[in-house]
Amino acid sequence: MSTIAAPNKDLEAQRLADAHYQLEENITAIYRLNGVAETLPNEPIKLLEVNTNTVPSGIVPLRFDPAPSIGISFPSTIVEVTPGEFQQIGRGELKLPDGWTLGGLLPPSNRG
């Protein structure tokens, strides 16, 4: 009897981050963003992407539907910031949405 593995949010987050590193050379770091309902199946994978080739516009989340055909079974939310904005987040000058906290770095799996 075959079994279907349950979706693993951490693995999918890393897969999504790796794909974005691969496609956008100006992304220098990707971090997880954690919400208060992180364990719920409908809670998106949330990624904060630091991009040297973007303009500062604050925290502007973009939401994406799940894409099971490419191995992403959770919805996802992407926030793209400049390196300067990332420093502002670290200093608490730029606020994340209510209930969101900065999680761990997702380094690229396939770089050096």
Add this chain to the structure above:
Amino acid sequence: MASLLELGRAFARQAKADLDTWDFLQGRKEVPACHKLLFLQMACEKLVKAHLAQAGQDIKPVHTYTAKHLETILRHRLVGRSVPNGRAILRHAKHLSQEIELLAPAVKRGGQRPDNCEYPWEDSMGTIHTPLEWSFVPSGLLLAPAGRTVLKLLRESIESLV
């Protein structure tokens, strides 16, 4: 009250209608490029606003979302697909999205780019230009192979939300 997903879907439906109209106008020589491009600009802006709405963002009545966010949306469409020139396509998408945003008359990049697809403008030499006779940058960018791929990804992105 409508859910965020419903609101996002409504923006996407309207974006699809804009993009369908853009497609419908292609090849019609009697329709000026400025009018065709107006529908492309609106489709791109509404696609971005669809993703913002679904994330619970307050959608402001501004035209400055496309340059920053369209490339992020198109990048997401390439995840998990084997596209050897994906980075080049996205570089092209970035350039194109910056130019598409400039088609809106309210976006002038500090007065440096008054060209737009709706209203006449006067240049620094006092010459008046109209969108009807202007040669727009996106028209050329869309003809490149990467430009056509960007259009395909744009349609895919819109239809995935409808």
